[in-house]
Amino acid sequence: MTKAIGIVITDHIVAGRLEDEKLVGTLLRYPKDPGEPNILSSIPVCDLVAIFSNFVIALAQKGQAPVDAIGIAVPGIVRHGVVEDAPNLTQLKGIHLKDEVTRGLAAQGINVPVRIANDADSIAAGVAAFRGRLEKLTRVWTIGNGIGYGRWPYVEGIWEGGHITVTLDPKERYCGCGGQGHLESIMGHRAMRLRFLDLEPEEVFENARNGDPRCREFVDLWHRALAAATASFIHLAGPGPFYYTGINVGFLELPLLRTHIESMVKLSPLQSFSLEILPPDDKTAVLGAGVLALQVPNG
Numbered sequence: 686m687t688k689a690i691g692i693v694i695t696d697h698i699v700a701g702r703l704e705d706e707k708l709v710g711t712l713l714r715y716p717k718d719p720g721e722p723n724i725l726s727s728i729p730v731c732d733l734v735a736i737f738s739n740f741v742i743a744l745a746q747k748g749q750a751p752v753d754a755i756g757i758a759v760p761g762i763v764r765h766g767v768v769e770d771a772p773n774l775t776q777l778k779g780i781h782l783k784d785e786v787t788r789g790l791a792a793q794g795i796n797v798p799v800r801i802a803n804d805a806d807s808i809a810a811g812v813a814a815f816r817g818r819l820e821k822l823t824r825v826w827t828i829g830n831g832i833g834y835g836r837w838p839y840v841e842g843i844w845e846g847g848h849i850t851v852t853l854d855p856k857e858r859y860c861g862c863g864g865q866g867h868l869e870s871i872m873g874h875r876a877m878r879l880r881f882l883d884l885e886p887e888e889v890f891e892n893a894r895n896g897d898p899r900c901r902e903f904v905d906l907w908h909r910a911l912a913a914a915t916a917s918f919i920h921l922a923g924p925g926p927f928y929y930t931g932i933n934v935g936f937l938e939l940p941l942l943r944t945h946i947e948s949m950v951k952l953s954p955l956q957s958f959s960l961e962i963l964p965p966d967d968k969t970a971v972l973g974a975g976v977l978a979l980q981v982p983n984g
């Protein structure tokens with residue numbers, strides 16, 4: 686039996702235990718109360734590592750046999766254990782998180798391989814594992830403050846799908862990275878607040894439903910941008926299932942997205958794609974972080 690621990694950082698931290706690539710038991714959470722404000726961005730790296738270590742100790746003691754791997758999913762660009770960029774957790778930028786956590790655990794007498802992964806990749810791995818389709822291509826868009834793209838099976842690369850260019854309009858400059866015309870500059874939560882200084886994103890979508898022309902036009906642009914990005918990945922890696930999740934996935938109208946993708950993908954071998962909304966769920970990412978650690982230990 687393989688045993689692993691998955692840990693995920695978003696606006697909170699969750700951790701869970703895997704046996705034979707299935708989640709067992711309940712998830713641990715920091716902060717414990719979901720109603721508490723997001724304080725993770727102000728916690729120093731050494732304290733984050735201490736939180737991870739405490740979770741690992743608590744979860745490892747629940748099993749008889751030692752743990753084979755620990756996977757930690759982080760929102761950002763992650764390569765070979767280094768968090769190269771993490772716009773929402775800036776203290777992690779440039780940190781060799783794999784070494785930091787390995788050292789922190791060793792100090793507690795725990796010597797287990799640690800794997801750091803991108804959070805969207807972890808969701809893709811989790812979806813593939815939950816659905817028993819680990820041998821197939823699975824792609825996930827996460828729609829929140831930033832826009833994330835994840836894929837399983839793991840392929841080394843940057844895969845910053847939220848920053849692919851979906852428009853040549855120089856006025857589209859709201860992306861958190863500063864680049865023009867990016868998907869996130871249209872779809873990201875922060876970007877929408879910058880565009881509609883007088884309305885919250887929820888009000889924009891509500892007004893669109895009530896027929897407001899300016900909001901309706903934007904909601905259509907929002908869907909066309911996601912369709913363009915999805916169509917680009919269909920043209921690069923082929924059709925197949927796409928999953929959409931994240932805190933703002935409630936804004937997504939699948940029929941409208943499908944209509945726009947169909948207008949962009951006309952080659953008949955590419956039209957067998959499917960689209961599905963996944964309600965945001967910590968379990969999928971925790972499972973995926975553990976599966977990535979077990980199956981791709983050196984990514």
Ligand SMILES: [Zn+2]
Nearest residue numbers: 848860862867
């Ligand atoms: Zn960008």
